[in-house]
Amino acid sequence: MRFNRMLLSTTLVVVALVVQVSVLARLHLPGAVPDLLLLTVLGLALVYGHVGGCLVGFGAGLLADLAPPADHAAGRYALVLCVIGYLAGLVKPESGQLRTATGPMAVVVGAAIGSTLLYAGVGALVGDTAARHVGLGGLLFSATLYDLLLAPFVVPAVMWLARRAENDPLAETGGASGKASDVASGWLSSGTGLRIGSQRGGFRMKASKARVARAGRIKGVKRL
Template identity: 45%
Template structure:
């Protein structure tokens, strides 16, 4: 991973994180906000592959775990986003993915990431993780992420493609 690519990925994560914790709580639906940080990880995965996206997922997850108002055990989002980066990176292809493939990847990634986060919270017996509400939270999170996909993923994927285009992962 080059310094330029790492810097661009870090900047994208920071911007997404700031928007996610400052702007989007004002438009939360049932207390759930879109996971812009997850969308950055998916964009990195679709363009750069599983290895790069897993690293971005770890860094993004740790940042999300530590960003206020964090009310969960640190490491939950880091684990979830590493898995998201790896799984979404396995979808990576030589040619550009179709719009349907991108939306499907976001839906599956959102489901996997939110589920892993919720299940680890349940296993760690963290407060606020009632089994009865987990499915509803997961479904709302997936819906939010899919709704934002057409607005967020194309610019992010274009940005990751423009950074060292000859080195896009195979």
């Protein structure tokens, strides 16, 4: 990943994690906690593609595993977000622009359900049965509802920032100036060529007129 991608992804992931842990987790909403980190990974994956989404998801999940108050094994959420980021990156629009909101909303619903099921499944493999006591159905419904409510405010903003970071103003300026200089040099060279050509043509015309006049004078002398 390029430096601007890494810098933006790290900043957005850290901000999302801080807001989720310090604000959203303390709202004590029924069911699941709104997953701002998941929505951030989805927005970046829809711009960077499956490889970038996989890397961002793994880094974001690992950071969430290590951030307090983590109560699960390290690497569990990293695996979940790695898979979700990879799958979300596969539906990245080829043009880079979203024409409708139906696609991203479907991605958010699938990611909310898939991440909850995958997290519960990995937990069951390591002996964590908390999902059974809380109720998997309620977790799925609340996670999907909360993520859908947050998605219109988070995913488009993250995608806009990611696309903005992809455009390097220095590169664009350099490219534009390079093209402008090429065009300018082309105009100058063509203009110079025309001037030189016109001068040469003028010299040729003058020389031919001089020859004709000289020939006329010679012929006139011979006639005389």
